[in-house]
Amino acid sequence: MRSPLSSQPIEFLGSFPDPQVRLEPPLPEIAFLGRSNVGKSSLLNALVGRRNLARVSGSPGKTTLLNVFRLSSLYLIDLPGYGYARASHSDRAGFAKLIKGVLTRRTTLTGVVWLLDVRHPPSREDLEFGGLLAERNIPLLVALTKVDKLGRGARGERLRDLAKALDVPEEQFELTSASTGLGIAELGESVLAATAAEAQ
Ligand code: GTP
Ligand code: MG
Numbered sequence: 142m143r144s145p146l147s148s149q150p151i152e153f154l155g156s157f158p159d160p161q162v163r164l165e166p167p168l169p170e171i172a173f174l175g176r177s178n179v180g181k182s183s184l185l186n187a188l189v190g191r192r193n194l195a196r197v198s199g200s201p202g203k204t205t206l207l208n209v210f211r212l213s214s215l216y217l218i219d220l221p222g223y224g225y226a227r228a229s230h231s232d233r234a235g236f237a238k239l240i241k242g243v244l245t246r247r248t249t250l251t252g253v254v255w256l257l258d259v260r261h262p263p264s265r266e267d268l269e270f271g272g273l274l275a276e277r278n279i280p281l282l283v284a285l286t287k288v289d290k291l292g293r294g295a296r297g298e299r300l301r302d303l304a305k306a307l308d309v310p311e312e313q314f315e316l317t318s319a320s321t322g323l324g325i326a327e328l329g330e331s332v333l334a335a336t337a338a339e340a341q
Pocket of ligand 2: 181182183
């Protein structure tokens with residue numbers, strides 16, 4: 142099964158520093174949130190079935206603006222990663238401000254895909270941004286990333302533990318791997334469903 146998002150034409154719209162930038166024409170918007178190096182750009186590429194659309198970096202902290210991609214029926218927004226330890230204090234503060242601006246003030250935002258590395262417990266910053274998401278109360282999908290790095294037996298248990306730690310229902314989780322394609326089509330279906338609910 143292929144991701145339904147891979148059958149839509151796609152274009153890179155641009156990189157924007159303003160969390161409230163207006164996108165024309167208005168379409169549902171899905172933002173990708175997660176700590177630096179969690180695999181946001183890789184997951185985005187996998188979802189749209191393009192190898193190198195969003196930039197995948199060996200050196201983390203490379204996505205510093207809102208990178209916006211337009212499909213026929215929606216926008217995908219690649220957010221900067223939070224928590225990059227080696228970024229300067231002022232850079233980190235700048236990324237956090239931009240992300241918070243999107244999560245709290247961007248009225249056109251339809252939903253969020255929140256990425257967490259399946260192998261690690263949530264970080265302090267994960268929990269902080271999770272708090273903002275809970276307050277905002279918009280459709281949320283949690284993508285657990287890099288699942289190929291974990292044995293099959295451990296996967297379900299990690300999902301249950303993380304669902305508990307984040308206080309998000311298990312149904313909103315997807316076990317994913319950009320490397321093997323695990324869960325990508327399912328996540329694509331859920332993203333489309335979230336934008337379809339918006340359009341009604
Ligand atoms: P920033 O933009 O720097 O915040 O990073 P990012 O969250 O966009 O992560 P990116 O997609 O650049 O991936 C970071 C690293 O993890 C790269 O070396 C990827 O190849 C690797 N990676 C991403 N997804 C997977 C996955 O599903 N499995 C494995 N094994 N590695 C992955
Ligand atoms: Mg990235």
